[in-house]
Amino acid sequence: MLLRVDPASDVPLFEQVAASIRSDASRGGLAVGERLPAARDVARSLDVNVHTVLRAYQALRDEGLIDLRRGRGAVVTERVLQYADLGHDLPRLVAHAKRLGIGPSALSAMIRQEFAS
């Protein structure tokens, strides 16, 4: 599982951690039932607070992507299949946006608009 955070970014750290994991899911890199590494290990690797990682895990739990169980840790649910399915559309959409010279924030705004309508 690849995780990237940029402390200089405006996006909160826990959001970035969650986004990394979500990205892995949409690329088909997470299997149903797979156990995510311990929050402690992730925190140490990224040099962030363990509570940051825990908050990211909780956000993903609220989305239904993972289950947080005592003793078993964070387990990927079947929802990951839906993320991967949606993820198939992403490369084409982003490539299209790049060709048109439309950047990520503009594209995100357009996507958000689409949800609202």
Place this chain on the structure above:
Amino acid sequence: MNHISARTRILVLSVLAPLVVCLAGIALMVSWLPSLPDVVAIHWGLDGRPDGYGPASTLPLLLGVIGVPTVAFVGWLVLWFEAGRPFTPALKLLAVTSLWTSLVLTIGFAGSLSGQRVSEGAGAPAPAAPLAWAFGVATCAALLAWFLLPRSVSPIPSAGSATAALRVAAGERVAWVRDVSAPRPLVVALIALGVLVTGAAATAILVTGGRMWFVAVAPLVIVVLTASTLAWRIRVDSHGLVVRSALGVPRVTIPLDQIEQAHVEEVDPVGQFGGWGWRWGFGRRSGVILRAGDALAVKRRSGATFLVTVDDADSAASLLNGLVARGGLATR
């Protein structure tokens, strides 16, 4: 020797010869039974004096029931692994072990019995003499077998050109984390081995009334070491490559400044490393080898290579090369 096929030589030296040795030993000991007392010494304490007695038929029986199947099994393993694989030094060593074991057991047992034959006089001599003989003869025979066996072939690892580096920006923190555990068949085999070893030690202690309690130390160490090879946590981050057993130890850290490059290699556990777990292969290669297939391979500046069999090794190698290129500075 070359006109005798490689497979035939392996068959003869690692299966047939050891079997013949064991069977000859059994036949010899059985032929001695009339000239042996009803009860003989079959076990000696560390001080060299007998402390276990039993019927004379015990030793040939042991050799037949334990020695023969063990030797046959090891020899068969070698043949089975040799099919379709290069004959690596690891396999060759295993082949030679079969013969070595059969000789140690047979000479050791037969030597212990031979000294107790009624015509030889009273008392059972300490087995130190036959054991030293046994080790000496077995080692000489093993060396001879090494020369008679086909030449070993060092496996040529797949081309180790560096994986394309991931672009890592100056202030970014990137990490790759993955847990990996031994495949189920291996876990079952290791648990079975642990149970066997513990059972043997427990039996030894019970049979000698607890006087050999220290015999439990080795099996305990084996069980703990084995348990530690079952599951690992692998991390690639600004610290470098960190491979840690789920139990905490053993662990390996290869800092970024010691890494020349990372790539992915195909690994054959038995052919290249002689087995599974934390292994040392020939040619300054070591690593955590839990299955065949893709492995993350890290070439250190010292020239040695460390490998870990893990899924998605490509991403890990790519990140490692990217972090090394960036200089491994963890900006805060």
